[in-house]
Amino acid sequence: MKILVAIRQVPSRDSQLSVREDGVWVEEEDLSYEINEPDAYALEEALQLKEKQGGEVVVLCLGPESASEVILEALAKGADRAVHIEEEIASSLDSFSVAQILAKSIQEESPDLVLTGLQSDDMGSGQTGVIIAELIGYPHATIIMQTEVQSSSVRVKRELEDGWFQHVTMPLPALLTIQSGINTLRYANLMGIRKAKTKEVRQVSCDVSTLEEGTKTVRVYLPHRQKQTTMLEGDPAAIASQLVEKLKTEARVL
């Protein structure tokens, strides 16, 4: 079975973000990056499926040159090869554009199963996988917490709201968007890291001017606080006594 995993590089979680001079995206100069969290779980799921029934795991990433690091990490964890669609402005593209670009490469690979994360930490649109499924004509399911691959179909456990779940079966080839927590992540070991450097990374270019029109970001800015939060200051002991006092006399919850 050929499994393709779409991974996105996102700024590390503790990044200090600032708005870029043109006001429509963030300053990327000094950021460090990591694999988007649910994508790491999607990769792990692909690796476990491959270990169970054989096949190949291909990683697909649309990103600037710096994305070669997260690609290498995925190869070190056990992916067989990668396709890197290089595009410097990738992170600020909207999901409709990203999906159109990724869909083209996926069609060329024609995998049996496509896994994406359910949502990116930076853009947060939660759509790319679902749009790809429509563009390439695969059935799909979202927010997946378990997969069972059968001979020509896949049965998945979908997360619903408020702690509910549902099983859904669909024919292969199919696309699934994976939720964090579906499995336990592995770390890359030294052998994997060494081997990764010998694996194939195919560089592909793309032409964003040929895409159908997406959404237009006109301004990015810090949200202003709506609620008046009482900030408590001082050393830890002083903060603690102020808080207990306020919870007793102001909020009356102690």
Add this chain to the structure above:
Amino acid sequence: MSFILVVLEQIDGKLHRSADEVLAAARSVSLLKGLPVVAALTGKGIADLAKSIHADRVIVVEHDLLDAYTADGYTAALSQLIAARQPELILFAHTYQTRDFAPKLAARHRKPLISDATSVRVEDGSLVFVRQLFQGKLNADILASGQTVFASIQSGAYLAEDTGNLETTVETFTPQLNPDEIRQKPEAPFRDSDRAVDLSSANRIVAVGRGIQDQDSLSLVEDLASALGAEIGASRPICDNGWLPMERQVGSSGQTVAPSLYIAVGISGAIQHVVGMKGAKTIVAINKDPDAPVFEVADYGICADLFEVLPALTEEIRKSGN
């Protein structure tokens, strides 16, 4: 004449709780653009439910193959409705079901979907949506262009409003569906097991997030909870790591809680967490990042290292004899 189509969600003949919020968002645009608000309700045997919807008109999209929700079925049915009626704006509540099919529906019309918007306004005749980036650390203004705009509205972004008794007219739209085009075979929804802890009735909750860094440090949170006689809750990553059981997860995929006191420790305040706890009477947030979105919902904020604050706070609570 053009109109705003609000795609509503029902399960087992009941409207999703988001319905009145997305209708309120639609009405705010309706006032600015002078467009009527038409609701679409998809399913089977739902005509009675349609009468209770506060919209100028309700279209019941009915078919045997729409009895159980599937992404393929809903996309095919609503796509036919949109092609036939040509709404100018199509609004959804950003629910899990919307996540599952709305991007597909928009893509079928070769359109982007503006997802999880927190507000919408009109500027020079065009719609401008606000959405969050970087898990709420930044906002973006998104300009919608073109004839047909698709957008979903974040839970809690608009308040359900009392519109009194609106007389609404109900009509039926019957899509042409073919069983072969519905590839997903859904089974009945279920809950994993009976929950051993019911956080929804807890009076005090201390909730822990990824700021706690490692499993051993959870004892700091346990100490504070025991001093307060509080239950322990958690954000998703803590449960994903297996540090605490899933049933302690607070948020859109976990429990919805409404204690009198909620202390969020090392939690950033992503919307999926906030929807589960914003009903708490008093919220305290401890976070070292002054820009953490959790401070937006907190009554009392402590911008400091939790490893310093927690022991001091536990001791102070013990001293105060609570």
